[in-house]
Amino acid sequence: MRLIRLNIVAADTCGGLLDGLDLNFRNIFDPVSSFDPLCLIGPNGAGKSQFLQLIAEIFQSIFHAIVPDEERSEGNPEILFELEYLMSVNGADCHIKATRLKDDSGRTSLDLYELTDGDEVKCDLKSHRAKEILPSLIVGYSSGDNETLSLPFLISRSGYAKDVADMANGKSNKTFLPETRLMLIDYGTHLEVLVANLLLGENKHQTEILSHARVTHLHSFRCVIQLAHSAVPKHPRRKGEPPPLRKGIQLTDELEQYLKSLEKCATCFSFNEDTETYIFDFFVNEATIRAFKEHWKSALDLYTALHKLAMLNDLAIPKKTRVRFSKDTKARRFASRLPEPQDEDKVFRFERVRFRSEKTGSIVDYVSLSDGEHQLAQLLGTFSMIAFPGVLFLLDEPESHFNPRWRVKFLSQLLDLPTAQGKRRDDSHAAKQDCLLTTHAPFVPSDLSREKVLLFRRKSDFGKIEVAPPDIETFGANFDAILSECFDVSPPISQESRSKIDELMESTDAEYIKHEMVNLGSSVEKVLLADRLRQIAVEKTGK
DSSP states (O other), rough: EEEEEEEEESSSSSTTTTTTOOOEEEOTOOOOOOOOEEEEETTTTTHHHHHHHHHHHOOOOOOHHOOTTHHHHHHHTTTTEEEEEEEETTTTEEEEEEEEEETSSSSEEEEEEETTEEEEEOOTTTTHHHHHHHHHHHEEEEEESSTTTTHHHHHHHHHHHHHHHHHHHHHHOOOOOOSEEEEEEEEEHHHHHHHHHHHHHHHHHHHHHTTTTTTEEEEEEEEEESSSSSSSSSOOOOTOOOOOOOSSOOOOHHHHHHHHHHHHSEEEEEEEETTEEEEEEEEEEHHHHHHHHHHSSSHHHHHHHHHHHHHHGGGOOOOOHHHHEEEEEEETTOSOOOOOOGGOOOEEEEEEEEEETTTTTOOEEEEGOOOHHHHHHHHHHHHHHHSSEEEEEEEEEETTOHHHHHHHHHHHHTTTTETTTTEGGOTTGGGGGGEEESSSSTTTTSSOGGGGGEEOOOOOOOOTTTEEEEEOOOOOOOHHHHHHHOOOOOOOOOHHHHHHHHHHHHHHOOHHHHHHHOOOOOOOOHHHHHHHHHHHHHHHHHH
């Protein structure tokens, strides 16, 4: 998977600011031999998060047209676009073009083409070939309160939860629910990622995931699943129907099997018949891990099972709220935070996740770790378990909670993540993945050449967005140069201290300047103030 070009003809995203943006990500003839992320940088309000959202919505529309059983709905059916990307199919790189445009009569159609030697061959959307040339997975990562990127993924999740309810309640003739190709990794899914990796991931991945948090391994955890809680809908009993299997949420055969598997892997468990609540407790030792390996092949398989159970949490959101969210989404009206049930109302949740301390050997609760430790473990865990080709990662500020030391090392740590072929930077499978990440900091751009950095700017306060590589070479550039180029912050000093320095530079009172300079930290500006003192002395003495 490799993005080549995107032309946004029209979109409701960001008030139309992205309309008309025609962006080349890469030269299609550039050799592809390693994992090669692109960095989106620029000030707030420049459209970076909305751009990632738009890419997710475009692929959601493509999936909805070609694999509607997987992608049940789309978040932005009005978007018009031309998108080009490379896909590796049976060892050969295929140049794909997906479009949704209006014809002369105003009718809209979504089309898929294969481009070979300058020729465009239209692909039948119902054919097996159309499915072959689609990305295998779009992974979205959101680090904080900005839910912009999350929207298409949450629409996808909501569609899955509804299908589970319809199928289990006999409203659907489906016998199997395929997985969606949109996967959202955010703070609500962090424990699913972590637990899956620490149970079934390779030892080298587990070491990398936990090393920064100063803990050695997963000690114990609890899963709670409540199907007939007062917050979730009850099964509608119709006249003449046999009694349902459960009082509350009816599960598909697949989800029922997951419950049985968790029961077999648990150290101990309890069941409350009135509320149909399962409590599974796991003390993690070699026997526990062997049990999980009997039921799930990989960390990704286990994550998928846990995530499918967690997606049922949407059913605990009041129907009125779900309907409003659906209407607001279609009208392109978005709240800053999307509805989520309280922990005690969730169908599925983790509790009491604990680790063994590396230093003392004592038990450490997961909640005692910092947001940065949570974030880094989640990111490394995600990349560890998703190592196959055809994946596009969309990461919105992935290093936002890191301290400066971690930010400096982030890209190197990601590229050096162990894989079956050594390191991610050298892995042929990882080379067939793509990654876009946004940032407001200079750390990632300093590790990338300018051709891999996309600087987002507004042409004016109310104008369109323009995107281009920075004018300076970013690879190896110091942070001051990148901040100056991308954010017009030169020198990189905060406003309060900057104002004080400007005041001292204007002063002619040498004693006052000397007194105030004692309170300033080391900087080029402090050296310039010292030169200002020399100038004042020269002016007074004439020497």
